[in-house]
Amino acid sequence: MEKGKLSGLSHLFVTVFLSGFASFIVTPAITDVTMSALCPGKDECSLAIFLTGFQQAIIGAGTMVMMPLIGNLSDQYGRKALLTLPMALSIFPLAVLAYSRTTYYFYAYYILRTLTSMVCEGSMNCLALAYLTDNLPGRHRASAFGILSGVASASFVCGTLAARFLSTASTFQVAVFVSMLAAVYMRIFLEESLPDDAAGLTRPILKEGQDAIQNDGNDLSNIASFKKIPSVGDLICLLRSSPSFSQAAVVAFFSSLAEGGMLASTMYFLKARFHFNKNQFADLMLISGVLATVSQLLLMPVLAPHIEERKLLSIGLLVSCMHGFLYSISWSAWVPYAATVFSIFMVFAPPCLRSIASKQIGPREQGKAQGCISGISSFANIISPLIFSPLTALFLSENAPFYFPGFSIMCIVLASMISFIQSLMIKSAPLIPPSPRINSNRIEA
Numbered sequence: 001m002e003k004g005k006l007s008g009l010s011h012l013f014v015t016v017f018l019s020g021f022a023s024f025i026v027t028p029a030i031t032d033v034t035m036s037a038l039c040p041g042k043d044e045c046s047l048a049i050f051l052t053g054f055q056q057a058i059i060g061a062g063t064m065v066m067m068p069l070i071g072n073l074s075d076q077y078g079r080k081a082l083l084t085l086p087m088a089l090s091i092f093p094l095a096v097l098a099y100s101r102t103t104y105y106f107y108a109y110y111i112l113r114t115l116t117s118m119v120c121e122g123s124m125n126c127l128a129l130a131y132l133t134d135n136l137p138g139r140h141r142a143s144a145f146g147i148l149s150g151v152a153s154a155s156f157v158c159g160t161l162a163a164r165f166l167s168t169a170s171t172f173q174v175a176v177f178v179s180m181l182a183a184v185y186m187r188i189f190l191e192e193s194l195p196d197d198a199a200g201l202t203r204p205i206l207k208e209g210q211d212a213i214q215n216d217g218n219d220l221s222n223i224a225s226f227k228k229i230p231s232v233g234d235l236i237c238l239l240r241s242s243p244s245f246s247q248a249a250v251v252a253f254f255s256s257l258a259e260g261g262m263l264a265s266t267m268y269f270l271k272a273r274f275h276f277n278k279n280q281f282a283d284l285m286l287i288s289g290v291l292a293t294v295s296q297l298l299l300m301p302v303l304a305p306h307i308e309e310r311k312l313l314s315i316g317l318l319v320s321c322m323h324g325f326l327y328s329i330s331w332s333a334w335v336p337y338a339a340t341v342f343s344i345f346m347v348f349a350p351p352c353l354r355s356i357a358s359k360q361i362g363p364r365e366q367g368k369a370q371g372c373i374s375g376i377s378s379f380a381n382i383i384s385p386l387i388f389s390p391l392t393a394l395f396l397s398e399n400a401p402f403y404f405p406g407f408s409i410m411c412i413v414l415a416s417m418i419s420f421i422q423s424l425m426i427k428s429a430p431l432i433p434p435s436p437r438i439n440s441n442r443i444e445a
Contacts, residue, residue, distance in 0.1 A: 129148070149300075295348075319346050
């Protein structure tokens, strides 16, 4: 990839890093904060598991609606304009816990985070991917998406490392400051970006007519022009635009189902099984984050030009299955640490999946396409905690039907296996050719 193209995207990478840092720095502490507020002095708390799962489901329901809408509006008004809202909203829940972490303030945080995350969750990733697509031709996207994921992983490493050495109160205060810094930096330095053939910010959103997309030399179903709020029919039409895109959507659903289950279950599993605390969570995340960062910034840019994206996707999903299986049968506290080595290959899956999807859709639908994939992932995040949170609580309690604390994680592995099998069915397809004006859509802020 040419250095000039990446240097032009440096402000996007800085924005993603700062935003990710503010989000990830509080992750190791939030389990202890939740347990302390709801079940002080205990290592197992069904209420905490159920509330976390319920919150995840509600957020998933909100983002399932909001992601296609935000992606669609970014196609009309620009990526920077739409980034402002989620980056500003994400500051408020962190500010509540920065002030106090008592039970009443925790519930205030819980409600506020649930409401704001319905807009914020996934917006940064969705819009950043669309921004990259606006400014890079198809042959560079897999590497660029990998680098973007590497920057996010680097923010994860730095945030987790900071959390390891900061007190809980300082962690949330730093998170608030960095969130504000990220929003200000983005507004000052990031250039606006519009889809390649957008005529300008005043282009009408509601249009008559349809845009035909061609793939593999054959006319596919016409994609209806999107309104401000995409209908179910719009999304179905988008999914039918390309077999590879629809298959990628299925993979996104089942991989997100598994990812959501792991997110809802693993920390409480480790807390109950091996009495992990904030520092041990931070150590575990730090090791995983370092390996993921090295893989995405160094290994994937080397492999992506030589190995097909669908093969890298399958490798990442297969290793995710192995990772989950090892977690489920953990017999000692060192096993989760050993399992982090799988992060080197697991991180191949998300950028490859997004790159495959982006190449099947024309330049005017990139925001919609990324929003659609994010919406499908959010739908999986609705279902996942409803299934796995009660299962985790049951098998970590004294009323488990049989002794297998990791049984819920073993069930999560089945969802990962389905996504892996589906990824093997994705066929190579020629990408939608970009317009010659690939970089003419950059607008000075």
